[in-house]
Amino acid sequence: MEHLVCMTTSPHFEEYREPRVEALATVEPDTQVPFAAPAFNAEATTMASNSVLPQHSSSKPSPLGKEERKWMMHYIAPSNVDAKQEEMSPYSLLTVRIIKLTNAHQADFLSQPDCYVSLWLPTASDEKFHTKPIKNCRNPVWNETFYFRIQRQVKNILEITVSDDDAIHDDDEAIVLFDVAKIPLGGSVFMTFPLNPQRREELEVEFALESIHDPPEAIITNGAIVCREVACLEVHLDCRMKNKHFSGNELTFTVRGSFEETQRVSVSCDSCSPLPDPTFFHYAKYKQPSLEVALTKKRSLSTFCACVSCGSRRSIPLTLPLKSLPSEQEVVGEHRKFDLHFKVKKCQEDLDVRLGFGLCAQEQDFIRKRKKVVAAALKDVLQLKEDLQDDEVPVVAIMTTGGGTRALTAMYAHLLSVQELNILDCVSYITGLSGTTWTMSNLYEDPDWSQKDLKGTLNDVRKHVLKNKFLACFAPDRLKYYLKELCQRGKEGHRICFTDLWGLIIETMLHEKEDFHKLTDQQQALNQGQNPLPIYLSLNVKDKISDQDFREWVEFTPYEVGFPKYGAFIRAEDFGSEFFMGRLMKKMPESRICFLEGIWSSVFSLNLMDAWYISVHSEDFWHKWTRDKITDIDDETLFPRRPNELDTRVVRPTDSFSDVFRDVVMLRPAASEIPNFLKGLQMNNNYLESEFSKWKDCELDSQPNHLTAATDYLILIDTAFAFATSYPPLMRPERKVDVILHFNYSSGSQTGPLKEASEYFAKQGIPFPTKVPDDQETPHVKECYIVGDKESPETPIVIFFPLVNDTFREYKAPGVKRSPSEMAEGDVDVSDSCGPYYINNLSYSEENFDKLVNLSYYNIQNNKDLILQALRTAVERKKQHKEEQPLQKTPDRDGVYGPDKEGTQHLADCPALGNMK
Numbered sequence: 001m002e003h004l005v006c007m008t009t010s011p012h013f014e015e016y017r018e019p020r021v022e023a024l025a026t027v028e029p030d031t032q033v034p035f036a037a038p039a040f041n042a043e044a045t046t047m048a049s050n051s052v053l054p055q056h057s058s059s060k061p062s063p064l065g066k067e068e069r070k071w072m073m074h075y076i077a078p079s080n081v082d083a084k085q086e087e088m089s090p091y092s093l094l095t096v097r098i099i100k101l102t103n104a105h106q107a108d109f110l111s112q113p114d115c116y117v118s119l120w121l122p123t124a125s126d127e128k129f130h131t132k133p134i135k136n137c138r139n140p141v142w143n144e145t146f147y148f149r150i151q152r153q154v155k156n157i158l159e160i161t162v163s164d165d166d167a168i169h170d171d172d173e174a175i176v177l178f179d180v181a182k183i184p185l186g187g188s189v190f191m192t193f194p195l196n197p198q199r200r201e202e203l204e205v206e207f208a209l210e211s212i213h214d215p216p217e218a219i220i221t222n223g224a225i226v227c228r229e230v231a232c233l234e235v236h237l238d239c240r241m242k243n244k245h246f247s248g249n250e251l252t253f254t255v256r257g258s259f260e261e262t263q264r265v266s267v268s269c270d271s272c273s274p275l276p277d278p279t280f281f282h283y284a285k286y287k288q289p290s291l292e293v294a295l296t297k298k299r300s301l302s303t304f305c306a307c308v309s310c311g312s313r314r315s316i317p318l319t320l321p322l323k324s325l326p327s328e329q330e331v332v333g334e335h336r337k338f339d340l341h342f343k344v345k346k347c348q349e350d351l352d353v354r355l356g357f358g359l360c361a362q363e364q365d366f367i368r369k370r371k372k373v374v375a376a377a378l379k380d381v382l383q384l385k386e387d388l389q390d391d392e393v394p395v396v397a398i399m400t401t402g403g404g405t406r407a408l409t410a411m412y413a414h415l416l417s418v419q420e421l422n423i424l425d426c427v428s429y430i431t432g433l434s435g436t437t438w439t440m441s442n443l444y445e446d447p448d449w450s451q452k453d454l455k456g457t458l459n460d461v462r463k464h465v466l467k468n469k470f471l472a473c474f475a476p477d478r479l480k481y482y483l484k485e486l487c488q489r490g491k492e493g494h495r496i497c498f499t500d501l502w503g504l505i506i507e508t509m510l511h512e513k514e515d516f517h518k519l520t521d522q523q524q525a526l527n528q529g530q531n532p533l534p535i536y537l538s539l540n541v542k543d544k545i546s547d548q549d550f551r552e553w554v555e556f557t558p559y560e561v562g563f564p565k566y567g568a569f570i571r572a573e574d575f576g577s578e579f580f581m582g583r584l585m586k587k588m589p590e591s592r593i594c595f596l597e598g599i600w601s602s603v604f605s606l607n608l609m610d611a612w613y614i615s616v617h618s619e620d621f622w623h624k625w626t627r628d629k630i631t632d633i634d635d636e637t638l639f640p641r642r643p644n645e646l647d648t649r650v651v652r653p654t655d656s657f658s659d660v661f662r663d664v665v666m667l668r669p670a671a672s673e674i675p676n677f678l679k680g681l682q683m684n685n686n687y688l689e690s691e692f693s694k695w696k697d698c699e700l701d702s703q704p705n706h707l708t709a710a711t712d713y714l715i716l717i718d719t720a721f722a723f724a725t726s727y728p729p730l731m732r733p734e735r736k737v738d739v740i741l742h743f744n745y746s747s748g749s750q751t752g753p754l755k756e757a758s759e760y761f762a763k764q765g766i767p768f769p770t771k772v773p774d775d776q777e778t779p780h781v782k783e784c785y786i787v788g789d790k791e792s793p794e795t796p797i798v799i800f801f802p803l804v805n806d807t808f809r810e811y812k813a814p815g816v817k818r819s820p821s822e823m824a825e826g827d828v829d830v831s832d833s834c835g836p837y838y839i840n841n842l843s844y845s846e847e848n849f850d851k852l853v854n855l856s857y858y859n860i861q862n863n864k865d866l867i868l869q870a871l872r873t874a875v876e877r878k879k880q881h882k883e884e885q886p887l888q889k890t891p892d893r894d895g896v897y898g899p900d901k902e903g904t905q906h907l908a909d910c911p912a913l914g915n916m917k
Contacts, residue, residue, distance in 0.1 A: 104140065179645050394878055397741070417857040441597060515592065551697075602716075739797045755772050
């Protein structure tokens with residue numbers, strides 16, 4: 001085998017020759033060491049490719065010998081390390097000894113189980129480690145030991161899986177979820193996990209945790225989510241051969257777990273430059289990966305080689321542990337036919353993901369400007385004698401629900417009516433989902449829409465609602481246009497999905513021609529505070545999981561897109577681009593607004609499970625066949641529960657029949673898959689004590705290994721499938737919303753969405769009206785309700801407008817009765833789910849459109865006094881709060897630990913997390 005000899009241009013390279021404990025790995029007798037530095041011995045040169053310490057990573061390994069363990073422990077606790085420094089170190093060596101299993105479950109009747117145990121700790125390594133399988137034994141004994149180098153500031157959940165080794169498909173019998181934070185530092189714990197108490201199936205494991213003294217790691221956190229240190233490997237290829245037979249070959253570089261993963265470089269001899277463009281790999285330093293180099297050749301060699309593809313092409317594998325490379329210094333690797341120049345560099349410290357629960361600087365600036373507009377409008381509409389001070393101005397929002405074309409039409413009428421009452425200038429936020437996002441995105445194409453008469457805009461929309469959607473959307477020229485746009489989108493690097501086509505259809509339904517408008521263009525409508533700030537809501541879910549079991553709110557504003565739950569946001573123009581560990585790695589062109597509308601109103605991403613829940617509001621039958629069985633097995637006498645610790649659980653996966661059933665009922669064939677901008681981030685050890693807990697409402701919140709940061713893609717669907725309102729963005733305490741105009745457009749129960757929101761926020765501990773109308777108790781639903789005004793001052797006042805036809809039947813205007821000839825105009829049936837306004841109807845007749853507009857406009861006009869009453873109450877609340885606390889500053893609710901102006905905070909500044917410097 002050919003060797004690559006590493007040399008360094010730095011005179012200080014000697015200091016890197018000393019082996020580190022976390023880098024050591026056992027060398028099997030037949031292992032060949034492809035890279036060799038002159039002063040290194042074989043053991044010091046071969047290093048682990050991740051942050052797991054010496055152990056067996058093969059699927060069928062042999063246990064480490066006692067002498068090897070003793071030798072490694074010699075490096076774990078060097079005598080010259082101060083004990084106090086060790087205790088302050090955030091790094092630890094986790095030792096896990098898998099002892100034995102008793103009464104193993106026999107999966108089939110043909111043979112005894114062939115059990116093995118696998119361990120997965122993704123905060124230390126991407127790799128799963130296994131014991132050797134023991135054949136035909138119900139009481140296997142392993143006594144195998146595994147070592148992990150962990151960072152205690154992140155939430156480390158070790159998953160221990162007991163499996164039956166099967167020739168066709170390995171069956172997972174049970175998975176233990178164990179929080180490493182339960183193990184006392186410097187101590188060891190012997191555990192017996194009851195996998196199945198009925199069969200007395202138990203797994204015996206021993207844990208130990210020791211401190212390791214290591215240089216501090218640059219960590220950024222907001223108390224909930226953590227971004228760890230990232231390094232960048234730069235590789236230059238210098239080809240020395242001028243052989244035409246050699247020029248057709250290529251080098252394959254692989255750094256497992258990096259953003260780039262694998263890259264190929266052609267070995268060309270025609271290059272004018274000896275050092276062509278470098279190849280880069282971005283990777284997490286804590287994983288300590290290796291660079292794997294494979295030279296793919298046209299013809300086989302007589303030396304050692306390994307096939308990497310079919311045919312006669314061969315490769316010579318070379319491996320370089322990146323931990324062995326000095327930082328910021330160039331190292332040259334010499335091969336017989338080429339040189340490789342390596343350099344490990346630090347990545348930029350500033351993140352492209354904003355970690356912070358507070359509002360971004362642009363939104364804060366907008367609110368300051370908008371308050372001046374709102375103060376003037378409130379003075380006028382409430383006929384106040386004095387100007388309102390900034391801290392006396394209530395934050396008013398309009399909250400809308402979904403409802404397709406019905407929502408699109410009625411929202412225009414509602415906004416027109418609010419505008420004519422001079423109340424629109426009192427509003428600071430407008431939130432929407434599903435069909436109301438169509439209205440909002442259309443309005444914000446005009447930077448001054450709220451300052452113009454909306455009657456003209458309503459007339460334009462009328463033409464689009466009346467037209468035949470089938471002929472307009474599926475004409476031959478439109479089909480060609482869809483194909484061209486989708487191909488262009490694919491060339492730009494976006495993942496094409498059905499919602500992209502749906503977005504183009506929406507564009508055709510609501511526009512005469514191609515709409516070039518983007519979400520960031522709406523910033524022009526906010527630069528002077530002249531319009532309310534729009535917030536669009538979507539839902540992040542997981543494939544093959546019900547949205548009742550896992551759902552996370554994703555909000556879109558012209559400034560940012562992000563998760564309030566994690567306190568993680570990116571610039572709106574970067575949505576759809578690829579991120580890794582908080583850094584923007586691959587910039588994509590910003591999507592046009594129609595493609596976002598396809599996501600926000602994706603009626604095609606519903607799976608059978610969601611449809612069942614919406615229809616009957618019962619999950620019992622489906623969950624019996626689609627949910628894993630999870631059992632809490634914590635022993636409180638052994639581990640007294642601390643607030644930041646998670647329960648020890650045993651997860652018993654469903655059987656193969658249930659897996660097939662789950663695949664059918666959970667499949668989302670048309671959901672949007674967007675690159676995950678949280679990719680590579682980890683959960684803080686104290687994440688359950690952060691602002692994260694406000695939005696903790698699903699089973700996976702207690703399984704951090706499976707939360708959003710662990711996935712490559714976000715799966716975004718229409719929020720209406722799980723939650724009929726767009727309240728969540730307004731309930732963020734940082735926005736401090738005082739009054740909400742709730743415009744309801746959903747079908748079925750008109751009070752149901754408000755009641756659902758009330759119950760949800762009560763569970764979350766978020767102030768919200770608890771006494772809300774219920775049409776199950778009072779069949780007659782009025783046009784308007786005020787709720788929350790009699791509750792605590794922290795509770796927002798909600799002015800609730802159901803979409804009902806009450807007094808409009810007899811009155812054409814407030815106080816003006818209809819004549820007998822006009823009674824037919826008041827006959828509007830908005831309650832019939834199969835009537836002219838049913839959700840799937842995309843086109844209305846002229847009569848039905850006008851009736852819905854007139855009804856919606858009237859209901860606002862007829863309840864002007866109630867709206868003004870609520871606004872007046874909100875102003876009085878603000879003034880009273882100001883008088884009660886004249887000298888106290890407003891509490892900083894922008895972040896858990898007081899983030900800086902960008903909303904981020906270094907760990908060293910977090911008193912609850914310790915000083916890392």
